[in-house]
Amino acid sequence: MTTGVRRRMGVEERREQLIAVAQELFSQRPPGEVSIDQIASAAGISRPLVYHYFPGKNSLYDEVVRRAAGELTRRFAEPQEGPLGARLLRVMSRFFDFVDDHAPGFEALLRGGTSVGSERANALIDKVRQAAYDHMLFHLGITDPGPRIALAVRSWIGMSETTALTWLDGRHIPRTELELQLVHSFMALLAVSAAYDEEAAALVRRIVDQEPVDGTFGDLAARLSAFGSGGSGAGL
Secondary structure (H helix, E strand, O other), X not given: OOOOOOOOOOHHHHHHHHHHHXXXXXXXXXXXXXXXXXXXXXXXXXHHHHHHHOOOHHHHHXXXXXXXXXXXXXXXXXXXXXXXXXXXXXXXXXXXXXXHHOHHHHHHHHHOOOOOOOHHHHHHHHHHHHHHHHHHHHHHOOOOOOHHHHHHHHHHHHHHHHHHHXXXXXXXXXXXXXXXXXXXXXXXXXXHHHOOOHHHHHHHHHHHHHOOOOOHHHHHHHHHHHHHOOXXXXXX
16 A cells, blocks of 8 residues: 655544554565565655654554454344344354455454564454354353353354455355355354263254254255255255
């Protein structure tokens, strides 16, 4: 991002410009490889002027991460109404809205957390993951999950992050299909846990009982049934 002709900006406008420039640069390469000189050049200002607004690169990176983390956290909020599958599908839609519309910020948030060495940035990333975990427990109606359910939820959050980052590199799978696949993957993780743990089994039974036949998880059952009965599996 270059500004072309240099012009005067107010304090807040200049800060916002530097944050936008840094966000783009941090998403293009590891933040540790981005220098203040590169940020200054892309913004069309001098190196000393960057330091006038931010003490250093780490503080600028922290601000990029803080903003991305705050917005992403808000995407997980969803009323506890209706079948779980439909709720999670809405959450995934908002999650991918963020990924799609703010790809540089998302990549800077998740790919560069350890590159700059900022403990505060890493703490913000962990805070987003914890918020996602807490929201999932809320939707499951659980406050103190056993280790297998906790593992399934955290594994799914990590899978969603990795899937989104991989999708950004080419976007080869239609977004709506990927959102549905991730919701189905969550149920699959719970189902595997249920094979080993009665608490998880009871949770899966409760989810299935509350899910309409033509709902999100009903669709998963139909796809698996077709696959198991020798169908083409084209929908998988």
